[in-house]
Amino acid sequence: MIEDNKPTALIMIFGATGDLAKRKLFPSIYRLFQKEQINKFAVVGVARRPLSNDEFQANVKDSILTFAGENEKVDEFASHFYYHSHDVSSSESYIQLKEIADRLDSHYQLEGNRIFYLAMAPEFFGTIAEQVKEQGLTDTNGYKRLVIEKPFGHSFESALELNEQIRTAFNEDEIYRIDHYLGKEMVQNIEVIRFANAIFEPLWNSRYISNIQVTSSETLGVEERGRYYEKSGALRDMVQNHILQMVALLAMEPPIRLTTEEIRSEKVRALRSLRPMKKDEVNQYFVRGQYAAGTLNGAQVPGYREEPMVDPDSNTETFVAGKLMIDNFRWAGVPFYIRTGKRMDIKSTKIVVQFKDIPMNLYYKTEETLHPNLLVIHIQPDEGITLLLNAKKTGTNMKSTPVQLSFSNKGTDRINTPEAYERLLYDSMRGDATNFTHWDEVALSWKFVDSISNYWESTKETSFPNYESGTTGPKSADELLEKDGHSWWPVENLDLEGNC
Numbered sequence: 001m002i003e004d005n006k007p008t009a010l011i012m013i014f015g016a017t018g019d020l021a022k023r024k025l026f027p028s029i030y031r032l033f034q035k036e037q038i039n040k041f042a043v044v045g046v047a048r049r050p051l052s053n054d055e056f057q058a059n060v061k062d063s064i065l066t067f068a069g070e071n072e073k074v075d076e077f078a079s080h081f082y083y084h085s086h087d088v089s090s091s092e093s094y095i096q097l098k099e100i101a102d103r104l105d106s107h108y109q110l111e112g113n114r115i116f117y118l119a120m121a122p123e124f125f126g127t128i129a130e131q132v133k134e135q136g137l138t139d140t141n142g143y144k145r146l147v148i149e150k151p152f153g154h155s156f157e158s159a160l161e162l163n164e165q166i167r168t169a170f171n172e173d174e175i176y177r178i179d180h181y182l183g184k185e186m187v188q189n190i191e192v193i194r195f196a197n198a199i200f201e202p203l204w205n206s207r208y209i210s211n212i213q214v215t216s217s218e219t220l221g222v223e224e225r226g227r228y229y230e231k232s233g234a235l236r237d238m239v240q241n242h243i244l245q246m247v248a249l250l251a252m253e254p255p256i257r258l259t260t261e262e263i264r265s266e267k268v269r270a271l272r273s274l275r276p277m278k279k280d281e282v283n284q285y286f287v288r289g290q291y292a293a294g295t296l297n298g299a300q301v302p303g304y305r306e307e308p309m310v311d312p313d314s315n316t317e318t319f320v321a322g323k324l325m326i327d328n329f330r331w332a333g334v335p336f337y338i339r340t341g342k343r344m345d346i347k348s349t350k351i352v353v354q355f356k357d358i359p360m361n362l363y364y365k366t367e368e369t370l371h372p373n374l375l376v377i378h379i380q381p382d383e384g385i386t387l388l389l390n391a392k393k394t395g396t397n398m399k400s401t402p403v404q405l406s407f408s409n410k411g412t413d414r415i416n417t418p419e420a421y422e423r424l425l426y427d428s429m430r431g432d433a434t435n436f437t438h439w440d441e442v443a444l445s446w447k448f449v450d451s452i453s454n455y456w457e458s459t460k461e462t463s464f465p466n467y468e469s470g471t472t473g474p475k476s477a478d479e480l481l482e483k484d485g486h487s488w489w490p491v492e493n494l495d496l497e498g499n500c
């Protein structure tokens with residue numbers, strides 16, 4: 001059941017001295033506090049390094065000033081934070097953690113509600129879940145919920161093993177698997193655009209849609225995460241989770257009700273319809289890339305193989321482009337093209353829905369430039385929607401020109417737009433699991449991705465590095481669409497300022 005009143009909870013953050021806690025979690029809890037969406041709460045930070053409560057509170061304040069950009073009531077906010085130095089692999093200190101939790105529960109009247117937020121390396125996820133149960137931290141009168149960060153496994157097998165471990169302590173409806181893309185405003189908007197507009201849903205199928213393109217490009221390189229990324233690559237890091245989640249939202253059937261269960265079950269059905277690939281078909285549907293040195297924003301940047309903790313002969317992909325086919329009645333024959341990569345020319349996530357030309361266009365096609373109708377969903381950094389239509393060119397004799405109808409979130413209340421983590425934390429406190437991934441979605445996504453990664457790992461890509469930093473990726477990504485008579489819509493030109 002979703003609680004609508006101000007939720008109360010004791011939030012235990014495992015990994016409270018880490019990067020995620022500092023950059024995302026503390027500022028998000030602060031914003032909920034500042035907006036008075038929560039008032040009865042306490043946070044226990046857990047990590048190994050020795051810190052007093054005062055030192056930890058000072059770190060929290062520092063994070064708010066740096067990443068939330070405000071300091072109103074920051075002392076009062078930080079006073080809700082406590083610290084417990086604890087090695088999560090040792091069972092003894094969970095007993096002290098339980099004592100702290102029980103004390104804070106009664107001090108702040110938290111009704112026994114507990115959130116266990118795992119902001120740590122994934123190898124600890126299973127142990128923590130088992131220990132909090134064994135040491136009695138989950139024996140509480142209120143709710144107990146596990147919020148778990150990515151990566152959720154490395155393959156279907158490892159994800160299954162992890163899932164079985166955490167299920168010994170938490171039921172599926174108590175597990176909140178974070179996919180931060182599901183907290184983004186415009187990702188949440190996909191359903192509304194589709195299902196609240198009479199003009200789209202009737203056209204949302206293979207009769208009217210030519211292809212759908214999902215691009216998530218980054219300018220950042222692998223930074224300090226070489227150790228993790230070497231074992232992950234772009235396929236596991238971005239496609240298995242964020243990109244397939246966006247595809248599921250675009251492809252799913254309308255749910256019969258807007259409940260967590262119904263929405264998830266439609267997403268699962270869409271993921272089940274993904275066309276599986278045999279080994280010898282992978283190259284037909286997917287291409288991979290790895291960045292070389294290049295120039296980005298005027299500065300010289302190193303290639304992937306020169307990054308710290310990266311093998312100088314690495315076979316890891318930093319770019320993926322693929323063609324997904326969804327073999328069901330609605331989508332038969334419509335390719336969903338996806339691409340994502342690091343060190344590309346711009347930071348941008350966009351969805352472009354390209355509609356088919358209508359026969360009338362033969363009549364109006366007076367110029368080679370006649371534009372197909374496009375619906376562009378701008379996920380980030382700009383947020384909004386653009387619809388590209390054709391209209392009469394002023395003063396000419398029935399010549400057409402593309403025109404845009406644009407909506408930008410910037411113009412409304414962007415300042416108050418909650419960040420992804422803020423929404424997701426709030427949802428987990430309210431018991432709304434809609435924007436978290438269910439095990440069935442995770443399992444299907446891994447099975448799909450495994451068929452590609454197993455093949456890629458067994459074959460050395462001799463062309464690596466195959467794209468320069470600061471570009472749109474390897475040529476093979478363009479060729480993938482050219483084979484079908486399509487091409488990528490250039491995301492940098494499909495902006496909300498009217499350029500196309």
Ligand SMILES: NC(=O)C1=CN([C@@H]2O[C@H](COP(=O)(O)OP(=O)(O)OC[C@H]3O[C@@H](n4cnc5c(N)ncnc54)[C@H](OP(=O)(O)O)[C@@H]3O)[C@@H](O)[C@H]2O)C=CC1
Pocket residue numbers: 014015016017018019020021023046047048049086087088089118119120121122149150151
């Ligand atoms: N950073 C980000 O932006 C994102 C991170 N994530 C995920 O979030 C998780 C955390 O990432 P991030 O914050 O970057 O990682 P960090 O390496 O910055 O932080 C790791 C944390 O774990 C603690 N820790 C490590 N070993 C132990 C141990 N044995 N017992 C107790 N505490 C321990 C560390 O503190 P200490 O050394 O004091 O013990 C530190 O607080 C990962 O799963 C990552 O994939 C997901 C998306 C984005």
Ligand SMILES: O=C1O[C@H](COP(=O)(O)O)[C@@H](O)[C@H](O)[C@H]1O
Pocket residue numbers: 216218220237238349
């Ligand atoms: O999960 C991840 O996402 C980020 C990209 O997130 P965004 O919100 O900035 O688009 C990516 O950089 C990172 O490698 C990956 O682990």
